[in-house]
Amino acid sequence: MNQLLKKKSVGRFLMDWAAVIALVFSIIVFTIMQGQAFFSAANATNILRAMSITTIFAIAATVTMAPDGFDMSACTLASFSAYIFASSFLWFGMPLLVSAIVTILFTMVLYLLTMFLILVCKIPDMLATCSLMFVHQGLGLWWTGGGAVSSGMPTRWGGQPVRAGWTEGFLNIGRAPWCIIIMLACVAFAFIFLNYTKHGRYLYAMGGNRVAAKLSGINVKRYRFVAGMVTAVFIAIGAMVVCSRNSAAQITGCDNYLMPSLAAVFVGRSVGGAEKPNAIGTMIGAALVAVLENGLTQVGVVYYVLPAVKGAVLALALVVAYASKKED
Amino acid sequence: MDKITLGTKNVSIEFPGVKALSNVDFEIETGKIHAVLGANGAGKSTLMKVLAGSNPDYTGDVLYNGKVVELRKPVAAKELGIQIVYQEVDMALIPSLSVAENVMFNHLVMNMGHKQFVDWGQIQRDAKEVLKRLNIDIDVSQLVGNLSLAQKQMVLIARAIQSTCNFLILDEPTAPLSDTETEELFRVCQHLVATENLAVIFISHRLHEVLQICNSYTVMRNGEIVDNSLITPETTTKEIVEKMLGRSFEENFPKEIVDIGGKALEVEHLSEAEGNVNDVSFYVRRGEIVGIAGLVGAGKSELCKTLFGALKKSAGTIKFDGKELKIKTPSDAVKYRMALVPEERRKEGVLVSETVDFNLSAACLGKFCKMSFINKGKTAENASHFVKSLGIKTPSIYQLVRNLSGGNQQKVVVGKWLAADCDVYIFDEPTKGVDVGAKAEIFKLINEIAKDNNCVIYASCENSEILSITDRTYVMFDGKIMAELETAKTCEDEIMHYAVGGTEAYVAS
Incomplete structure (x- = not known):
C-alpha cells in the first residue's frame, strides 16, 4: 500500500513537472552535444529573444483560457494591429508612444467585435473566433491596400509617408534586451493579475466550474469581457514587438505565432500541478519550444524538418501532462 | 394469446451502507398495465433496473415464465423482450x-x-x-x-x-408531459396492450393517472414490497398514499423556537420562462423557515433558481421589505443579499478545483480586497473562522474542495453564504447525498440562520425533513403551489395529498 502510494506520488510528480523536466533535459542534452556554443550567455539571450513574441501571444491566450475561453483569431488580429502600428508611425508620423497607444486602443476596440459575437450572440468561442480570423485578415489588408507597411514605400493612397524610415527607438522594441524585458513584464503582470487580484480568481473560478461560479454571484459575462480586454492589450503588445522585429508590418506577419502560443499554454497548464492555464507555466512552455528550436538548429537538423521534431516533443510533453486525466 | 410472466424471487441489492432492495418478490404478466409506486428512494427504479439488466449485482432470482434467467447485462434483458424507457x-x-x-x-x-x-x-x-x-x-x-x-x-x-418486446417499462413517463400529451401516452399504452399482448410497467408519482390507466399496482417502501393489489373502482389515492408512507416516521430533528417577525420576502405571481414555475405567490417572514414541498420534478428547484435569477423569469415581482428587487442574474441576487445553496452540489455549488479558503470567500471576495488585490491573510482568517464554527472537517484551509466528503462540501457552500452575510437563504435539497450526522448539523446550521432574523426557504422532496424543520410549507405540483400549510398542524399524508396533485381539500382519516 505504502509503496503504491509512493509510486503514485512519484508519477504525480513527473506529470506535474513534465514540462520543466523536458526543458532541463533538453538543455543538458544540447549542452553535452554543443558545449559552449549552446550553453553561453549569448545563446541564452538568443533563446530568450526568440521566445519573447511567442510568450507574449501565449500570455494573451492564457488570460483568455483562464475562464475557459478560446481565441483562434488572436494572431490575425495582431497582424492587423501591426499594420495600424506601422502606418500610424510611418504614414502619419505619430510619435512612438502615441502610435503604441493608438495600436492598443484600436486592438481593444476591434476586440469588442469578438466579445459581441461571444457574449451577445452567444456563439461558442472557437467558432466565433474562427470566422473572425478571416474578418481580421480581410480588413487588415483593406487598410494597407493589399501590401505590407514598411519604410520607403508610399502610403495606401499613393502619398508620401510623413516619416521616411524607422527610428532607432522603434527598432529597439524588437531587439534584446527590450523585447525580453517586455516579455517578462507581460508574464509578471499576468501572474499577478491572475493570482493576486479578485478578478483573476474569478476568472479561474469560471474556468473551473462556470455554473457554480455564476451561482456564487460572479457576473460571468462581465468577467469574460474583462478577460477579453486584457487579452486585447497583450495582443497589441505582441503585434508591436513583431512589427519592430521585422522592421515592417508584413502581410500575415503574426499569423504563424498562433499554434506555438497555444501549444505553450497547453504544455504549461500542468506545471507545478496548477491544472489551469497559468503565466509561469506558459512561459516554461514557450521556453521549451524555443530551446528545442535553437538546439536542434545547432545540432544540424535542417530547418524544414524542425517543425516535426518540435511537434513530436510537444506531443510527448502533452501526453505526460494529460496522462492523469480521467476518462469520461 | 399465451401469457408470459416475469418475476423476481428474493431479490436484494445492497449499496454500501444501504439496502436498496430487500427480498423482493414481484410478478407481472403480459396483457396488463401494472403500476409500481412508492415515495422517493423506495426502490422502484432499482427494481426496474434489475429487470432491465442494468443492475448486475443483485442477489436472488429473476424468473421468466417460471424459469430462472440471468439478467446481468442490458442485452440479456433485451433478448427476452424486456425494454425500458428511462x-x-x-x-x-x-x-x-x-x-x-x-x-x-x-x-x-x-x-x-x-x-x-x-x-x-x-x-x-x-x-x-x-x-x-x-x-x-x-x-x-x-x-x-x-x-x-x-x-x-x-x-x-x-x-x-x-x-421483441414483451415487457415495456416506463420510468416516470408522464412527469414532464402536459395533460393532453399524457392522454396520448395512455392511448398508446392501452393500444399496445390490446394489440400486441405486452405488459406495460408504469412508474409514476401521479396517483390519479395510475388509477385511470393501470390494472394493478405494487407499492414499495424502503426497498420492500408492501402491497400488491388490483385496481378496482373503489381504490382511492388516499389508501395508496397511506401504504406508500407506512406509519413509521423515525427521523426527527429538533426544531428551535424562534420569534417570527413581519413579512420580509414577498413573491407575487412568479412564473419561469419555460413554464416550470407557474404563477407562484408566497411570502417569508423574518426568522421563519418556509418549506417548499413536492415530488421530484414539481418545480421546486426551478422556483429556487428563478428567485435567484439563475433561470429566466417571465412574470411576477419579488419584494424584500416592501422594495422591489430587480433580479436578472445571480449576481444581482447576491447584491440584494440573497443566497442559494443549489441542489447539484458538485456541479453548481462548490468550485471543486479550488481550495476551501477560496470557496469560503468566493461570494464576497471584494470584502477581502484592497484595490482589487486579495488580502490572503484576511481570506485565511475568514476561512479558519468558518471551518471552526461550522465544524468543516478538512486537514487545512488550503485543501482542494474535491477532497472533502459530501457533507463537508455542503458546509462549505453554506459557509460561503454566511461569509457574505445575506438576508434570504434558499436551500434546495441541502441534505441530498449527505449522511445522517451531517444532516443534523446542517439542520442546526439552518436553525441558526433563521434565528439571526433571516428569511429561509427550504425546498425538499423529503417530507419528513419539511415537517421537522419548517414553520410553514407550500406544496408544489406541476409548477404551481397547491396548498399553504402550517407545519405544526399538518402531517405527511396531507403534504402527499397535495404533492400528487390533489385539488380538493384534504380530509384527515
Whole structure:
C-alpha cells in the first residue's frame, strides 16, 4: 500500500513537472552535444529573444483560457494591429508612444467585435473566433491596400509617408534586451493579475466550474469581457514587438505565432500541478519550444524538418501532462 | 394469446451502507398495465433496473415464465423482450439524427453484421411501420432534436417495440408531459396492450393517472414490497398514499423556537420562462423557515433558481421589505443579499478545483480586497473562522474542495453564504447525498440562520425533513403551489395529498 502510494506520488510528480523536466533535459542534452556554443550567455539571450513574441501571444491566450475561453483569431488580429502600428508611425508620423497607444486602443476596440459575437450572440468561442480570423485578415489588408507597411514605400493612397524610415527607438522594441524585458513584464503582470487580484480568481473560478461560479454571484459575462480586454492589450503588445522585429508590418506577419502560443499554454497548464492555464507555466512552455528550436538548429537538423521534431516533443510533453486525466 | 410472466424471487441489492432492495418478490404478466409506486428512494427504479439488466449485482432470482434467467447485462434483458424507457429521454436519443434512425437504432447497431451500407429506404419504411403500430403520426425524416418531449418519448417507445418486446417499462413517463400529451401516452399504452399482448410497467408519482390507466399496482417502501393489489373502482389515492408512507416516521430533528417577525420576502405571481414555475405567490417572514414541498420534478428547484435569477423569469415581482428587487442574474441576487445553496452540489455549488479558503470567500471576495488585490491573510482568517464554527472537517484551509466528503462540501457552500452575510437563504435539497450526522448539523446550521432574523426557504422532496424543520410549507405540483400549510398542524399524508396533485381539500382519516 505504502509503496503504491509512493509510486503514485512519484508519477504525480513527473506529470506535474513534465514540462520543466523536458526543458532541463533538453538543455543538458544540447549542452553535452554543443558545449559552449549552446550553453553561453549569448545563446541564452538568443533563446530568450526568440521566445519573447511567442510568450507574449501565449500570455494573451492564457488570460483568455483562464475562464475557459478560446481565441483562434488572436494572431490575425495582431497582424492587423501591426499594420495600424506601422502606418500610424510611418504614414502619419505619430510619435512612438502615441502610435503604441493608438495600436492598443484600436486592438481593444476591434476586440469588442469578438466579445459581441461571444457574449451577445452567444456563439461558442472557437467558432466565433474562427470566422473572425478571416474578418481580421480581410480588413487588415483593406487598410494597407493589399501590401505590407514598411519604410520607403508610399502610403495606401499613393502619398508620401510623413516619416521616411524607422527610428532607432522603434527598432529597439524588437531587439534584446527590450523585447525580453517586455516579455517578462507581460508574464509578471499576468501572474499577478491572475493570482493576486479578485478578478483573476474569478476568472479561474469560471474556468473551473462556470455554473457554480455564476451561482456564487460572479457576473460571468462581465468577467469574460474583462478577460477579453486584457487579452486585447497583450495582443497589441505582441503585434508591436513583431512589427519592430521585422522592421515592417508584413502581410500575415503574426499569423504563424498562433499554434506555438497555444501549444505553450497547453504544455504549461500542468506545471507545478496548477491544472489551469497559468503565466509561469506558459512561459516554461514557450521556453521549451524555443530551446528545442535553437538546439536542434545547432545540432544540424535542417530547418524544414524542425517543425516535426518540435511537434513530436510537444506531443510527448502533452501526453505526460494529460496522462492523469480521467476518462469520461 | 399465451401469457408470459416475469418475476423476481428474493431479490436484494445492497449499496454500501444501504439496502436498496430487500427480498423482493414481484410478478407481472403480459396483457396488463401494472403500476409500481412508492415515495422517493423506495426502490422502484432499482427494481426496474434489475429487470432491465442494468443492475448486475443483485442477489436472488429473476424468473421468466417460471424459469430462472440471468439478467446481468442490458442485452440479456433485451433478448427476452424486456425494454425500458428511462425518464431522461434525451440520454437515449441522438438529437442530430432523424426519427427513422433513432427508432431503428438497435437495428443499426446490432443487426448490420457485415453490411457496410445503410439501406435508407428500408430504414424509413421499417420506422414508419413501427410508428404505425403505435398509431401515431411523426415524420420519420425529421431530426429528433426538433421534436417535443412527448414525441421523443414516443420515438423511444417505438424503438423499444421495434425489437421483441414483451415487457415495456416506463420510468416516470408522464412527469414532464402536459395533460393532453399524457392522454396520448395512455392511448398508446392501452393500444399496445390490446394489440400486441405486452405488459406495460408504469412508474409514476401521479396517483390519479395510475388509477385511470393501470390494472394493478405494487407499492414499495424502503426497498420492500408492501402491497400488491388490483385496481378496482373503489381504490382511492388516499389508501395508496397511506401504504406508500407506512406509519413509521423515525427521523426527527429538533426544531428551535424562534420569534417570527413581519413579512420580509414577498413573491407575487412568479412564473419561469419555460413554464416550470407557474404563477407562484408566497411570502417569508423574518426568522421563519418556509418549506417548499413536492415530488421530484414539481418545480421546486426551478422556483429556487428563478428567485435567484439563475433561470429566466417571465412574470411576477419579488419584494424584500416592501422594495422591489430587480433580479436578472445571480449576481444581482447576491447584491440584494440573497443566497442559494443549489441542489447539484458538485456541479453548481462548490468550485471543486479550488481550495476551501477560496470557496469560503468566493461570494464576497471584494470584502477581502484592497484595490482589487486579495488580502490572503484576511481570506485565511475568514476561512479558519468558518471551518471552526461550522465544524468543516478538512486537514487545512488550503485543501482542494474535491477532497472533502459530501457533507463537508455542503458546509462549505453554506459557509460561503454566511461569509457574505445575506438576508434570504434558499436551500434546495441541502441534505441530498449527505449522511445522517451531517444532516443534523446542517439542520442546526439552518436553525441558526433563521434565528439571526433571516428569511429561509427550504425546498425538499423529503417530507419528513419539511415537517421537522419548517414553520410553514407550500406544496408544489406541476409548477404551481397547491396548498399553504402550517407545519405544526399538518402531517405527511396531507403534504402527499397535495404533492400528487390533489385539488380538493384534504380530509384527515
